[in-house]
Amino acid sequence: MxxxxxxxxxxxxxxxxxxxxxxxxxxxxxxxxxxxxxxxxxxxxxxxxxxxxxxxxxxxxxxxxxxxxxxxxxxxxRTFEFDLLAEHAAYTHALAEGLCDALENPGDAAQTQAQVLRAKNWERQADHLLMDARQRAERRARWLPVVDFLTKADDVADALEEATFMHSLTLIHPAPGLPAEVRAALCQLAATTLAAIQDQVKAIEIARHASQRADGPDSELFLQTLWRMLRAERQCDELFRQARTAMVKNLRNAPVDLMLANDLAATLENATDNLLRAGYALRQMVLNKTGMSA
Structure with a gap:
């Protein structure tokens, strides 16, 4: 009443x-x-x-x-924008984690196919979140920075899904799979990518709760987490070179496997390049929104 x-x-x-x-x-x-x-x-x-x-x-x-x-x-x-960022980051994290698991524990044909289908589904869900943000940006300009970040972050998800598919090609019968040395190098590259994405997830959660004055510990923790994520791109550049070296040493006489392994590594390295761009977009968005000082 x-x-x-x-x-x-x-x-x-x-x-x-x-x-x-x-x-x-x-x-x-x-x-x-x-x-x-x-x-x-x-x-x-x-x-x-x-x-x-x-x-x-x-x-x-x-x-x-x-x-x-x-x-x-x-x-x-309000943290609704960060809810959307966190959900997208969760799908990207799942893609990276799934790829690491596939590289470390290659399964049979049925398991490999399930991994590919699961990765494709996660990538589509991430795409839908980007489309949602774009629709919101058509009505409210404050969503434009979110779209900028998600566009770059979605390129990371796309690359991880593609890398998962490429890995499945290395296991098609009668291929024996990649040599242990090559797989180890790819695992290290994938693990470093996963760690950087985990830092992205943390950075989004920290930003969600950051104070408007940005003079508390959250500000410093956000920037430290973000810069650690950005430095991972340089690490992956070096790991990419190491992986290619391992490929040449172990796959010199297997041109198809060499091509697939190189494409897989290059796609992973491309994911970290896009993650770098997404990190800078997230940094700018959060600095503008919360008033944190760099």
Whole structure:
């Protein structure tokens, strides 16, 4: 009853129009901007405030003011963009982890095919998140930095999915698979890539909770994690050379295997190049959003 007397859904519409013309456009849904969990929390808090104000016999107009202030505070604290980044990073991490497992423990034909199909599904899910961000950016300019980051991060996912497929080609009957020395070099390259992606996941989570003033430990931890991720690209350049050396030594008389192994390593190295670009995009996005100093 308090909610209805205070204006019901009109409270929300008016607050959306008043707090941030950039965040909300005509026709936007509250949960599209805040996310379902935050929108639900906002409405529950507004119901509580409505009840409290009316029980204390205060002016009903006070509820509208509280609705504006509450929504403004939630918008400052929103992490919906980071939710999308974290979900995409989770798929990329799964792709890298799956490739490492495939390289370390080559399975039979059925297992290999399952790995390829699983990687393709993860890559498509990551693509859908990028498309979602692009649709949001068409309506709200604040999503443009998210699209910039996800475009580069999606190239990492694409490369990992392609590398998984290439690895499956090295196991097609009657191929015996790659020599242990070559596989070890590829495993090291893949493991370093995985470690860099793990740092990306950490950086996104740190940024999600970073303070607006950026003068606490989160700021320093974010930058340390990010720079560690960026340095991995140089490490992978060297590991790529080492892998090619191992290929020449062990696959000189097997031209098809040499070609596949080299393409696999090059695709992995390309993933780290794209990860570097994604890292710089994430850094710029977070610096702009939180005010952290480099």
């Amino acid at each position: 308090a909610w209805l007397l205070a204006g019901a859904e009109r409270l929300v519409y008016n607050a959306m129009q008043a707090v941030d013309s950039e965040a909300f456009r005509v026709g936007d849904r509250l949960d599209d901007v805040l996310g379902e969990a935050a929108a639900s929390a906002y409405l529950l808090e507004l119901l509580r405030i409505s009840s409290m104000v009316l029980r204390q016999q205060q002016p009903v107009s006070l509820v509208a003011d509280e609705a504006h202030l509450l929504l403004a505070r939630m918008l400052r604290q």
